[in-house]
Amino acid sequence: MNKIKTESKIGKINRTFIKDEAYNLLSQKIIRGDLRPCQRLRVKELSDELGISRTPVREALLQLESEGLVLTKANRWTIVAPINPKEALNIYPIIYSLEELALEEAFDKIGPKEISKLREINDRIKYLHDKSDQLGIIKKDNEFHNYITNLSGNEEIGPILQKLKRRVERMELYFFENSESNFTTYIEHLKIIESLEEGKLEKSKKALVRNWTSTIETIINLSKEINIEDNEISN
Structure with a gap:
């Protein structure tokens, strides 16, 4: 042959x-x-x-x-592309809906070891918040959520979320670096962790969604305070 x-x-x-x-x-x-x-x-x-x-x-x-x-x-x-806060109203609900699904699929795999890892990531977020490292916070926030998503074992969810989060990462960095607004990620993550420790799926999902809706509300409120000149093309 x-x-x-x-x-x-x-x-x-x-x-x-x-x-x-x-x-x-x-x-x-x-x-x-x-x-x-x-x-x-x-x-x-x-x-x-x-x-x-x-x-x-x-x-x-x-x-x-x-x-x-x-x-x-x-x-x-x-x-x-200009910063458009209204995109948050379209993108974030898709993100947290997919993460809800991932949490459901990962729930039975989350034990003491996984809880400990989530706490470790969240403690780092608190440290970065104290250092006013907004980019670092966003990256660790993504790591926190990605850890849960990866535990689901669903290989289709991650790539979709990655593409969506790339768009909102710019928005988050822009608004939170241009404002002294209190960043509540650490506390909201604690509620997710505590709900997971209690073994309560629905409570965990609600805490997860609240984490994202809180971000939406903050961005929309800050957008009313910050003047965004998005109609002029720079030379």
């Missing part, structure tokens, strides 16, 4: 890696506010800054556009 030789497409794989790296770098700059809402994005300038060709930059921008972090008007401009 003749063996069919297959060729290794090293070039294509390398190009994919470059696109992914460009995507990661640009998304981080957008989320952290280094690239401001409504700032114009020029492919040539970005490719020069990143030291790569224009093709992976274009591919990265297309992916960011599909996630709602970039807006494009054909043959005219590409900009960082």
Whole structure:
């Protein structure tokens, strides 16, 4: 029997890696506010800054556009998407509904070891809050929720949540860093943990949902206090 030789497409794989790296770098700059809402994005300038060709930059921008972090008007401009607090009313309910499902599926797997891990993550959140490290808080908050989601064993939920949370992470960082509003994540997580320790699923789910709805309320309230100029495209 003749063996069919297959060729290794090293070039294509390398190009994919470059696109992914460009995507990661640009998304981080957008989320952290280094690239401001409504700032114009020029492919040539970005490719020069990143030291790569224009093709992976274009591919990265297309992916960011599909996630709602970039807006494009054909043959005219590409900009960082404006901060839109109303998105919270659409995105967060999807997030907490999926996390409710994950909690249901993970509930029987949560014992003393898992509770201890959740407490460890939450204690770190309190430490970061005392240090006013908002980005660190958001990342640990995601770790807390992702830990429960991963315990569910449902491999479909995580990727969906990751994409949605990437969009709201920018919003959370923007509003909480521009306000002295009390960040209640630590206390709300404690209520989730205590409900899990009591072995009460419905109470745990309610505490989980309350954690997210509290964030929605804070963002909407802060949006009324902070002036967001989202109608002008930066040069």
